[in-house]
Amino acid sequence: MKPLVELASVIRTKNAGPYELTIDIIFKDSKTYERVKRENSLNAALIAGLYGVAEDDILTAIYFDPACAFKATMKRQMPCGNFGERDIYGAQQHAPLLDLLVQWGDKDAADS
C-alpha cells in the first residue's frame, strides 16, 4: 500500500455541472500511473466507500492516459445551491482522498 498523496501531483474535486461532482487524480509520472492503472488501485467501489455513497451514485470511474489521470464522477449529495449546500463549487471535497492508501502490488518491498 502507498499513500495516494505520494503518487499524485493533483488531487481535486469540482462540480461537473450543478448535479455532479468530479474527482481528478493526476499522477506524478507515467510509470506511477501505469502501475496504479495495472493494479486498478482506484475504482468506483473504492470511491463509493470513501464517500459513503452507493456504488450506483458513481457515474463514471475512468483512467485517462493522455493526462496520466484517474477520474471519477459522482452524483452530487444535492443539486448545487439547494438547501443544505456546503460547497457551491465542490472544490473542497477531496479531503478523504488525502488519507487514502492505494494498492501498490505485491512488489512493494522490492520497488519502494
Next chain:
Amino acid sequence: MLMKPLTLLSPTAILGYGFPDSSFERGLSFGPDVIAVDAGSTDPGPYYLGSGTPFVPRASVKRDLTYLLRAARTLRVPLLIGSAGGSGAKPHLEWCREIICEVAKEEGLSFRMAVIPADVPQLYLREALWDQRVKPLGPVSELTEADISDSTYLVAQMGMEPLIKALDGGADVILAGRCYDPAVFAAYPVWKGYPAGLALHLGKILECAAIAALPGSGSDCMVGFLEEDRFMVEPANMERQATVASVAAHTLYEKSNPYLLPGPGGSLDLYATKFEQVTERRVAVQGSSFRPAPYTVKVEGTKKVGYRVITIAGARDPRFIEHLDEIIEGVKERTAGNFNWEKGKFRLMFHTYGRNGVMGDQEPHLGMGHEVGIVIEALAKTQELAEAVLGFARSTMLHYGFSGRLATAGNLAFPYSPSDFKVGEAYVFSVHHLLPLKEPDEIFPVTFEEVRS
C-alpha cells in the same frame, strides 16, 4: 486544400476576471485573427440565473471590454462574447450590451454588433415536454410543467451555428446569451472551413484561458494557433508555460468523461487525441474529432424557493463545543416549537466550521478544535419569517443552558452588529435538461445593430 493558419486570443477565463496589460499586449503581438471570451458558468450556483443578476462586478467587465473592444477594432478582427452577464438570460444580455455601448461612446468606437439571445420561451419548452422530446441531463428528475412555470428564466446553450450566422451577417462584435463555452472560439475557425473537432477542442482549452497553463491563472491570456491538422496553445505571459500535463489535465476539468465531451449537435471525441510538447511553453494537440448526433441543446432554469437570512458566530468555550451537537438539536426543537403554526414554511441549518462545515456527513475527521465557527441559516417562504426564525435561533443558541455551563453571559461571539444578514432571494436549479432542435439556430434569433460612438 491548404488552410490559412489561424491565431485566436483568449484574454481571460471569464469576462471581467482581468488580465495583465503586458500579457494582453504580447497576445496581440501574435496578430490574432479573432478575439473571443467566455463570460459564463453555472458554477456560482442558481442565484445569478434566477435573479437575473451578473456574478462579475460591472466595473470589472467594463475594464476588460474596454481593452477588448479597442484591440478588436484596431486590428479589425471579430470579437465574440459568450454567455453574456454570466448566466446569459435576457437581463444579463442587456446588461452587457449597455456596457459595450457605453465603452463605444467613451472610446469613440463604431461597429456592427450582432446580439443573440438564448432565452427559451416557456410555451416552446412545454410543447417539447408534451411531445416527450425533453430528456434529463445527468442525475436529474424528469421535467415537469411546474419546473417550467416556476423558473424565472430559461436559457439554452447555443452552439456555433447562430454565431456563424452573425459572422455571415458581417458582425464585428458578437454578443451571445447563454452559449456552449467552446463555441465562441470554434465559430470563427469553422466559419473559415476548419473541422469542428480541432476547433472545438481548441475552444475547450481556450475558454478557461491561462487556467490550462503552469502555473495556472484564471486572469491571464492564452493564445491558440490552429493549423490544418493540429492546434497549439501557449500562454501569453512569459512566466507561464503550457505543458502536456497542464493541457491534458485541463481536458479533465469540470467534465464527467474526458474521452467524449457532448455539446450541441454532437460530441467531441478525444480517444485518438495526442498531446506533444513543441517548445518549452507551447503544446500541440492533434487527433481530436467531432461525432455528429441529433441536434440537442442544454436548457437551464432556476426557481425561487424563498428568502435566506444568516448569522455568523464563533464559539470558544470548550464545554459549549463539547455539547455542540445536543445544543444544535435543542435549538432546532425550540425553534420548531416557537414557530409551529408556520410548520413547513421554513428550514433551519447550522454550519459548524472547525468540525464538519465543509463536508457534513462525509467528513472523515470529526475532531474538535479549541474554537468553532458557526453559520446559522434560515430559509423561509417570506423575508419576514426568515428573519424571525433566524433571530429566534440565534438568541436561543446564545443563551442556551447546558450541563456544566460556566460562562452564563452568552455562548456565542458575534463579529458584527447587526448580527444577522439578509442574503436575499434563494433559488434552486429547476431545469437541467436536453432539448432537441429542428434547426441549430431555431431559438437563437440573430439581430444586428450599428453601434455608433
